[in-house]
Amino acid sequence: MTSPVPGEYRSGPVVNPGPSPQAFMPPPPPAPVVAPLRRGTGVFAPIGITVAVIVGLLVVAYFAVALGVSTLLIGSLLALVPLTIVLLAVRWVDRWEPEPRWALWFAFLWGAAVSVAIALIVDTGVQLAMAFALSTGPDEAMQAVVQAPLVEEVAKGLGILLLFTFSRSHFDGPVDGLVYAATVAAGFAFTENILYFGQALIEGGGAALGATFVVRGLFSPFAHVLFTACTGLAIGLGARRTRGPGILLWFLGGLACAIALHALWNGSLTFASDAVALYLLVQVPIFAAAIVLTVLLRRQERRITRDRLLEYAAAGWFNPDEVEGLASPAGRNAALAWARSQTPPRTPQVRAFIADATRLAFTRQAIVTGRSDARRIADERELLDLVAADRRAISAPGA
Known part of the structure; x- marks a missing residue:
């Protein structure tokens, strides 16, 4: 049976990866590391x-x-x-x-x-x-x-x-x-x-x-x-x-x-003696520049998501069309629309899949840009496991 996952609304079944691809999994650290994914920060x-x-x-x-x-x-x-x-x-x-x-x-x-x-x-x-x-x-x-x-x-x-x-x-x-x-x-x-x-x-x-x-x-x-x-x-x-x-x-x-x-x-x-002129000449340009910068930064986030997830796709963790969906607002909206159309709805599972895939992309970005350490490597391993678990949750009967 084909797994009903977000990639399916784009191009058919998603590749279900087996064991962690060695091309992307870094070698284990010298000593065992027990570091659950840091969703909180202790006390x-x-x-x-x-x-x-x-x-x-x-x-x-x-x-x-x-x-x-x-x-x-x-x-x-x-x-x-x-x-x-x-x-x-x-x-x-x-x-x-x-x-x-x-x-x-x-x-x-x-x-x-x-x-x-x-x-x-x-x-x-x-x-x-x-x-x-x-x-x-x-x-x-x-x-x-x-x-x-x-x-x-x-x-x-x-x-x-x-x-x-x-x-x-x-x-x-x-x-x-x-x-x-x-x-x-x-x-x-x-x-x-x-x-x-x-x-x-x-x-x-x-x-x-x-x-x-x-x-x-x-x-x-x-x-x-x-x-x-x-x-x-x-x-x-x-x-x-x-x-x-x-x-x-x-x-x-x-x-x-x-x-x-x-x-x-x-x-x-x-x-200032002219408040209106001040607003138009100083405050509006600063605000406009901030909007432009924010839009550019959001585009950079999408690019990082796409580039890093394509690396995992090359190793079999995603299919390329699925990555394109995860890396665009339209693709994510389509995935969520698909999730809402299921009986019962699978919106929470798809949201978790999108969130974990995105965190995986940014964790990978940190690793490939020289900010790797034992904790980030542990995070990458656990996020890959979470992505696989998200797939199983989405495709589970009666999910």
Whole structure:
């Protein structure tokens, strides 16, 4: 009986491989390696998320006291609008090789809680120091152009660096860095918007709140994403080019770019006389460039998937037409449509097959580009076993 697998909707039966092809399986390491595929990261995920939630509750309590509960609720509801816009964009970017849910939750909570707490503590410290030393408050322009970019980007960047450190197997390219950076930035912007919306309502009423919402929520919801993306992209690029402490140089380079872009943005808003011209001449081109870069990176992901899976196809693990389907959005959609049409539906099994095949391609990419180690080799072996298991699950009677 022909196995009803994703390749079948394209070109008939799929080659069912036997033992691991020696052409692609690397020699065993000198000592036995017991390393299950790293879908989690031990204690970091629960501890990191728990700490971030606790900090978040403290931030909420601070806002409730500073703004009032009703103002906090209004600001929170309005802040959900730009947050939704950004998270939908992040989901689109992350569709090809989705990041683990726990990592995305940690990224969001770090941005929304920990980064904001760091910024608030530093701001309070600066104000107290200035008042004690000079008997005056800090200069607002200096705060906007120097303090805010420096403190906020460092705070957000530390969260991305933590994710890289404790989720190394999932963080291996610029798209991963972009997704994590955008999620951290989305969380930070969400909390910051609550504060700005609440202050606008208190100080200027509904008219001021409406104007602030339009400017921050509709015209520039991606501002923080654009800044922090520099850090995430740099770490992702470094993950493909260096090992060990060398990643810190990439982190610092990306962080410097993020701080500079943030300072440019804030400085232009602080000193510009024509806000519309500023938006058209500075913000729109930066946003357009970011879109182009994102599209190019997504195309690169598809190319890597195709090239690496074709290597496995040459060894009998996939058939070439199946690889073409796995390496294109249209092919994946067709596979899922086929899965939904079965009785019973086999959508979960096909999704698992697509996800494991994609991770296999990117694991292979790391190996062939000189980033191989015993753990990656173990991951490759286990992913090949998972792909074979996915095939059996798809073709099982009554699946």
